[in-house]
Amino acid sequence: MQSIACQKCDLVHELPPLPARATVLCVRCGSVIFRTKLDTINRTIAWTIAALVLFAVAITFPFLDIRSGGVERQTALLTGIREIYRQDMVGLATLVLVTCVIVPLMQLSGLLYIFIPLKFNRRIPFAAVCFRTFQQIQPWGMMEVFMLGILVALVKLSNMATILPEVALFAFGLLIFCLAFAVSSVDAHHIWERLEELGHD
Amino acid sequence: MTEWRSARQLGMVLCHDCELLVNWPALTAGQSAACPRCGAHLQQRKPNSVRRTWAFVFSALILYLPANLLPITISSTLGEVQSDTIMSGVIYFIKTGSFGVALIIFVASIIIPLAKLAILSYLLLSLHSRTTWRPKDRTRLYRFTEAVGRWSMLDIYVVTIVVALVKLGVVANVDAGPAAIYFAGVVVITMFAAQSFDPRLIWDVLEDSHE
Numbered sequence A: 001m002q003s004i005a006c007q008k009c010d011l012v013h014e015l016p017p018l019p020a021r022a023t024v025l026c027v028r029c030g031s032v033i034f035r036t037k038l039d040t041i042n043r044t045i046a047w048t049i050a051a052l053v054l055f056a057v058a059i060t061f062p063f064l065d066i067r068s069g070g071v072e073r074q075t076a077l078l079t080g081i082r083e084i085y086r087q088d089m090v091g092l093a094t095l096v097l098v099t100c101v102i103v104p105l106m107q108l109s110g111l112l113y114i115f116i117p118l119k120f121n122r123r124i125p126f127a128a129v130c131f132r133t134f135q136q137i138q139p140w141g142m143m144e145v146f147m148l149g150i151l152v153a154l155v156k157l158s159n160m161a162t163i164l165p166e167v168a169l170f171a172f173g174l175l176i177f178c179l180a181f182a183v184s185s186v187d188a189h190h191i192w193e194r195l196e197e198l199g200h201d
Numbered sequence B: 001m002t003e004w005r006s007a008r009q010l011g012m013v014l015c016h017d018c019e020l021l022v023n024w025p026a027l028t029a030g031q032s033a034a035c036p037r038c039g040a041h042l043q044q045r046k047p048n049s050v051r052r053t054w055a056f057v058f059s060a061l062i063l064y065l066p067a068n069l070l071p072i073t074i075s076s077t078l079g080e081v082q083s084d085t086i087m088s089g090v091i092y093f094i095k096t097g098s099f100g101v102a103l104i105i106f107v108a109s110i111i112i113p114l115a116k117l118a119i120l121s122y123l124l125l126s127l128h129s130r131t132t133w134r135p136k137d138r139t140r141l142y143r144f145t146e147a148v149g150r151w152s153m154l155d156i157y158v159v160t161i162v163v164a165l166v167k168l169g170v171v172a173n174v175d176a177g178p179a180a181i182y183f184a185g186v187v188v189i190t191m192f193a194a195q196s197f198d199p200r201l202i203w204d205v206l207e208d209s210h211e
Helices: A038-061 A077-086 A090-119 A126-138 A145-159 A167-184 A186-199 B049-069 B086-095 B099-128 B135-168 B179-196 B200-210
Strands: A003-004 A014-016 A023-025 A032-035 A063-066 A071-075 A164-167 B012-014 B021-023 B072-076 B078-085 B173-176
Touching: A003 B012, A014 A077, A023 A090, A023 B173, A038 A077, A038 A090, A038 A167, A063 A090, A071 B078, A077 B135, A090 A126, A090 A145, A090 A167, A090 A186, A090 B135, A126 A186, A145 A167, A145 B099, A145 B135, A164 B072, A167 B135, B021 B078, B049 B086, B049 B179, B072 B135, B078 B086, B099 B135, B099 B179, B135 B173, B135 B200
Parallel strands: none
Antiparallel strands: A003 A014, A023 A032, A063 A071, A063 A164, B012 B021, B072 B078, B072 B173
């Protein structure tokens, strides 16, 4: 019988064998202790690859079309960030870069790094460190907040200029969903058990 | 099912990274233990949780003042310069009829940080008073604080995006004001505060009072 302790109140629970889509709740404080996921390896790899493809599109294609006073300009995501660095807002630009580009990329590449070998029943070196890092940086991925920020910024600028969405913006919107689904299809407990079965680095 | 006990009472510890339940080894001063499965440093409770959380809460409260009193955006159109604080930006949205956006910014930038700080302060005080009042609801308050914190980052992104778009367009000039970095500090520090608080301490008080 497997045992676990609640992360919020430390109560120890003995667990029966669990179905593929279960939620384990703490009997004392009601918090979710963990959830089991269906087909975690395949689904995570699928969503992660989708997200990475969309990421590539979101970065390389134009983001927005701005028209004002007869002038029309297209902007891309990275040129925008570079512009903010040039404006000497180093702190803010770094914060945006880390929470909206670096952390999501680390999450996606980290997942592929661990999950693809697992699909072939192999454990890649440094899998444990990689997966631990993945779990620790999770609170710092804020792409959904960034998306809402774009919408609010567009409202703010709507009376100054005409702004039209471009390919990269739609890719970005879809990317956020794919990233969220990728992260939520990870069954951490199952992965740790598989890694343990396959031995140590 | 035998009597319910916590990991601490059973002399066990939950690895904070891989959530494996292991026996807590007897350690002498200076020794540390690593999780056999993932190598993480084993801790029964978050180290110095109360002290660190108070430090973060006070720091965030101090930064909250310049974050809201100084301007967060400075717009100049045809020679006319307008500075906006977070609050005056909300009022501007209300005046121009974007009530939805005004509400979103108001909640994300003013309500949520204050609520997080108030809740964490309350939880810390409840630990100091060693009360056993409503632990389940206090745990719920903590889970809410953890979940909601990142949305305060919204205004930081709005300012960054507006500045970037305006520089790249041909419109008026918008610059981020000094409040921006202070507000970013408030959001980041309140996130650290929520991470450093250990909700198990609430239940430790309960267990200690029964014994």
